[in-house]
Amino acid sequence: MEKALSAYKPVLLINAAAYTNVDKAESEPALAFAVNRDGPDNLAGACAKANLPFIHISTDYVFDGQKKSPYIETDQISPLGVYGKSKEQGEKMVRSRTEKHIILRTSWLYGMHGNNFVKTMLRLGREKMAIRVVSDQYGCPTSAADLAEAVLTIADLIISAPGINSKINWGTYHYCGQGITTWHEFAEAVFDIAGRHDAMKVEKIEPIKTVDYPTPAKRPFFSALDCSLIEKSFGIKTKPWQESLKVAIDRIFNSNIV
Ligand SMILES: NC(=O)c1ccc[n+]([C@@H]2O[C@H](COP(=O)([O-])OP(=O)(O)OC[C@H]3O[C@@H](n4cnc5c(N)ncnc54)[C@H](OP(=O)(O)O)[C@@H]3O)[C@@H](O)[C@H]2O)c1
Known part of the structure; x- marks a missing residue:
């Protein structure tokens, strides 16, 4: 590095x-x-040596999901699985290596590239008549394009304010789509929007409980993030998740990625 x-x-x-x-x-x-731990440790260390600011992406899965209202940045972190623990350790390394860092926690990320929930739903919706989706985990879907915009806004502020008197509020922030939903409701929204572009085979989207869909890793039942701090510090506003989802799905269909 x-x-x-x-x-x-x-x-x-x-x-x-x-x-x-x-x-x-x-x-x-x-x-x-x-x-997730040693990678950011090395990157933040190299940044500290070169006196460079470091922006690092983290996750809602550092929380255990026991809270009943959106998590704020200073809430107790208590990850449930290896992924969450490794990301928590990554955050810790970054903080210890350099003061000039922004850790941006996000959640339920999707976009036109790579593998993600929305693209999986689009594939299943074409292949199957019925699918089962978990309806007792709550969170905030986030468009990768929106997150990228937030990251670039912060990057621009950092770059354009390098003077000795300029004040960047380094530290940890939350950024996710606006509004709380379940994976089941999220899937329904995907099919609703996708159905306007193409015939989906799926007719039944059955809500199921987490216990009926066992996975190797435990996931938080509630991992909504409160994003007021990023707005206060950087003027970055969140966008309603349904609107961003429509933009992303329209983009996916218009670029023939599915
Ligand atoms: N997905 C979510 O729902 C979610 C939620 C909250 C936070 N996040 C966080 O958001 C960030 C982006 O996640 P994502 O969902 O976009 O993940 P992703 O689609 O899996 O992308 C991760 C990228 O990391 C690269 N990568 C993995 N190991 C690497 C290594 N050893 N050296 C260099 N590159 C490596 C991968 O490269 P290759 O393509 O070459 O493998 C891939 O491009 C992560 O920090 C993640 O923890 C994600």
């Missing part, structure tokens, strides 16, 4: 890389910790 930083001479570093397979992490803890 030190070599790369001196070769490319960036003005700041953004880390969006992570080991993100929540279930597989349970059987591959060493790899999950290497990527």
